[in-house]
Amino acid sequence: MNLTITDVRLTPILVADPPLLNTQGVHQPYTPRLIVEVETADGVVGVGETYGDTKYLELARPFAEKLIGRQVSDLNGLFTVADEVAVDDARVSGQVDVGGLRGVQTADKLRLSVVSGFEVACLDALGKALGLPVHALLGGKVRDAVEYSAYLFYKWADHPAGVAAEKDDWGAAVDPAGVVAQARLFKERYGFTSFKLKGGVFPPDEEIAAVRALAEAFPGHPLRLDPNGAWSVATSLRVAEELGDVLEYLEDPALGTAAMAEVAAGTDVPLATNMCVTTFAEIAEAFGKGAVQVVLSDHHYWGGLRNTQQLAAICRTFGVGVSMHSNTHLGISLAAMTHVAATVPDLHHACDSHYPWQAEDVLTQRLVFEGGKVAVSDAPGLGVELDREKLRALHQRWLDDDGTLRERDDAAAMRAAEPGWVTPGVPRW
Numbered sequence: 001m002n003l004t005i006t007d008v009r010l011t012p013i014l015v016a017d018p019p020l021l022n023t024q025g026v027h028q029p030y031t032p033r034l035i036v037e038v039e040t041a042d043g044v045v046g047v048g049e050t051y052g053d054t055k056y057l058e059l060a061r062p063f064a065e066k067l068i069g070r071q072v073s074d075l076n077g078l079f080t081v082a083d084e085v086a087v088d089d090a091r092v093s094g095q096v097d098v099g100g101l102r103g104v105q106t107a108d109k110l111r112l113s114v115v116s117g118f119e120v121a122c123l124d125a126l127g128k129a130l131g132l133p134v135h136a137l138l139g140g141k142v143r144d145a146v147e148y149s150a151y152l153f154y155k156w157a158d159h160p161a162g163v164a165a166e167k168d169d170w171g172a173a174v175d176p177a178g179v180v181a182q183a184r185l186f187k188e189r190y191g192f193t194s195f196k197l198k199g200g201v202f203p204p205d206e207e208i209a210a211v212r213a214l215a216e217a218f219p220g221h222p223l224r225l226d227p228n229g230a231w232s233v234a235t236s237l238r239v240a241e242e243l244g245d246v247l248e249y250l251e252d253p254a255l256g257t258a259a260m261a262e263v264a265a266g267t268d269v270p271l272a273t274n275m276c277v278t279t280f281a282e283i284a285e286a287f288g289k290g291a292v293q294v295v296l297s298d299h300h301y302w303g304g305l306r307n308t309q310q311l312a313a314i315c316r317t318f319g320v321g322v323s324m325h326s327n328t329h330l331g332i333s334l335a336a337m338t339h340v341a342a343t344v345p346d347l348h349h350a351c352d353s354h355y356p357w358q359a360e361d362v363l364t365q366r367l368v369f370e371g372g373k374v375a376v377s378d379a380p381g382l383g384v385e386l387d388r389e390k391l392r393a394l395h396q397r398w399l400d401d402d403g404t405l406r407e408r409d410d411a412a413a414m415r416a417a418e419p420g421w422v423t424p425g426v427p428r429w
C-alpha cells in the first residue's frame with residue numbers, strides 16, 4: 001500500500017443558499033465553499049470541504065503544493081505545513097469574520113480552517129486505503145447515529161427582486177406563525193425534535209414571542225435561541241428570565257467572554273457559544289469565568305476532527321458541555337461532523353447543521369436525516385462519493401461569477417433589499 005500523496009485538487013464552488021436572515025444581514029443567493037481532493041500513489045482519492053472565500057483559497061493553494069510527497073497518514077504534519085504557509089496577518093487579524101459570525105478572526109484560525117479541509121480529505125483517503133470508516137480512525141464510534149437539531153431561520157420567501165437566485169420551497173418566516181410553520185416542515189421532512197432559532201434579527205420581544213410560539217407548538221422539545229451576540233447584558237438577562245422555562249440554552253446572547261460571564265452570573269439558563277470560545281487559547285479565560293456551559297465546536301475552524309476530539313476532552317474535564325456549530329456546508333462536512341460526533345462520549349445536545357437549507361450538493365447521494373439523526377457510516381472513509389458533474393457545474397458558477405459572490409458578505413447581500421444597510425453595531429438591542 002502506497003499512501004504517498006501524488007495529487008491535490010482544490011475546487012472552489014458557489015452553492016445556492018436561501019435568503020436566511022441574521023443580525024448582519026441576509027445570506028447571499030450563492031455561498032462559496034472549497035472542495036479538497038487528495039490522491040495517493042495507489043489512486044485512492046479522499047475528499048474534504050471548508051470555507052471557500054478568497055482568503056481560504058489563497059492559503060489552501062500553497063498548502064496543497066506542500067502536501068505532494070507526504071503521507072496521507074501524517075495528520076500531525078498538516079499543522080507543521082500550515083505554519084510554513086505565509087498568511088497576510090494584517091488582512092485577517094482582529095477582524096470579526098464577515099458574515100460568518102464565528103468570533104474574532106486570526107491568521108491561526110484561518111490556517112486551522114484550511115488544515116481541517118485537508119485533514120478530512122486525508123482521513124477519507126486513509127480510511128479508504130485501509131478499508132476503515134473515519135470514525136474507526138478516530139478511535140471508534142460510541143453511537144450508531146448522531147442527532148441534529150432543526151436550524152430555524154427568519155427568512156424571506158425569495159431573494160430581493162433583481163438578484164439572480166435559485167427558488168427554495170420553504171416560504172417566508174418573519175413572525176411567530178412563520179417560524180412555527182417552518183419548524184413543522186423541519187419535523188415533517190427530517191424528524192427533528194429540537195429546534196434552534198437564529199435570532200438577532202428582530203427586536204427581542206418579537207423573538208421571545210417566536211420561541212413562546214414554538215414552545216406551545218412543540219411542548220417539552222428542547223429550544224434554543226441564538227442572536228449572535230446582538231444583545232446587551234441587560235437584554236440577555238431579560239430574555240433569559242422570560243424564556244428560562246423553555247430554553248435548553250441561550251446561544252451567544254451577548255458578545256465576548258466578559259459580557260457572557262456577566263449574563264451567566266445572572267441566570268440559571270445555560271449559555272452556549274460558537275463565538276467567544278472558538279480557539280484553544282480562549283478556553284482558559286471563558287471557563288475560569290464560568291462564561292459558557294456548552295461549547296459548540298466546529299471542526300472547520302477548530303482545525304479538524306482530531307482537534308474537535310481534544311476540545312471535547314477539555315470540556316469534559318471542566319464539566320462544560322459540548323456540541324456542534326454549523327455554517328453553510330455540504331454533505332462532505334456533514335459526513336465529517338457525523339463521524340467525529342459519533343466518537344465523542346458526552347454529547348448531550350443535538351448538533352446544528354445547515355444542511356437542510358442546501359438543496360445542492362456535490363455527492364452522488366445526499367446524506368439523510370431520519371428521526372432527526374444521521375446514521376454513522378461504516379463504509380471505508382467518510383462513506384460519501386463525489387459527483388464530478390455536480391462539482392463541475394458548481395465550479396462553473398464560481399468561474400462565471402464576477403467576484404462579488406466569492407466572498408460571503410451578508411451585509412452586502414442585504415443592501416440589495418435595503419440600499420442604506422450597514423452591519424448593525426453591537427449590542428444592537
Ligand code: GKR
Pocket residue numbers: 020021022099100101102198226228274325326327328
Ligand atoms: O448562517 O447566518 C448564518 C449563521 O448565523 C452562521 O453564520 C453562524 O455562524 O450558524 C452560526 C451560529 O450558530 O452562530
Ligand code: MG
Pocket residue numbers: 226228251252273274275325
Ligand atoms: Mg451560534
